[in-house]
Amino acid sequence: MKLPVAAVIFDMDGTLFDTEIVYYRAFQSALAQQNYDLTKETYFSQLAGTTNENIEQFLTRTLNAKFDCQQFSRDWPQFLQQFTLDDGIPFMPHIPHVLELLHKRDIPMAIASSSYLTDILDFTKRTGIHHYFQAVAAGDQVTSGKPSPDIYLLAAERLKVAPEACLAIEDSNHGVAAAHAAGMQVIMTANRIPPNAHSNKVSHISNNLTSSLTRLL
Template sequence: MKQRPHALIFDMDGLLLDTEGVYKRSWTVAAAGLGYDLTDTLYLSLIGITIADCEKCLVESFGQDFPLEQFRADARSRYEDIVLAEGIPLKPGVCTLLDWAAVLDLPCGIGTSTVTEEARHRLKHHGILDHFAAVIGGDQVIHGKPDPEIYLKVAQALKQEPEHCLVFEDAHSGVRAARAAGMSVALIPDLLPSTEEIAALTCGVFVSLDGTADWLKTLPAGRP
């Protein structure tokens, strides 16, 4: 990327909100309580895809007898207990980047596999919902990431051409979705490390969103 983007699009879980570790703990314990071993390898394969796709993968891995409804309820209960006891912090650099975008009047949007209303609730809880002109959740698309549908919908909502959008992602499926949408993408890995293949699809791999703000400041402004 040689010029500043005209819009910024963000994933949410694992990128803006430090949720992936909470999901991993609650899902692993819930599976174990039912007699199933949710390994690190299996869990990492679920990062960045919709809940429906995650559940499909679990059934494929554990078999048709896997008690999905019981797992879903137990995992949700354990997740909420952890959140109530510990909270969910913002990831480093979130406010810095969003404040910088606001100063430059760069429109921002969310493209998350989380259900829209839950995503809006979490963003509002952290006081950052007003930074986003569009929030598109996994319930608003037919095909989840790595399909480009969700990011194309965010660009449309922001009234921006895909090639002028920059996506921030922590998941490999999200990187692939952004590139399939014709967008540039910056990767900030969370639980899932980068690989040579994924890094080659990005315009940069960063430790945190703080690093992306500093990088964007060095880029010349493009046409409005």
């Protein structure tokens, strides 16, 4: 039996912020300096929603000796910083309203993101939403990133809420798999990444996050 929802845990990129496309541009720009063209299809099917370590491992396997991992790890954060400073950090639809709605209902919130902790804190402070979250679990704080459940289990532990009583909000199939493996209910927002068969089976696919949350809370 599912427990009533006692806390909500958000992924960050593509869920709180419309930044997956910004990460794609940063990775694409960094790889272009190594004469590799990263397609959107490859990024969103293979790289979105997982950790930097997993991304580097995938690129190393794919490009073999042609890939300079150290150069890539230096270059893409510089592009990311440049793009977010130039263009800002846009919210995904409904997010400001959803955060205020949950805050007024005294529902604890956390972030479980594959991004590094420094990036999570930077983005949430620059957009003025850091005060909504009682806990953060970052990709550089777990041994195994999404689709492993570790990051969601860590977020639930820091909230002091049983995983089965947490509702996860995700935009990627890697993230849905991670939250489901942690024992959580999952909403997958219908953004840039189409749900795969597993996500369709185990998550609530949402075109309107406010409406979906209202039904589940």
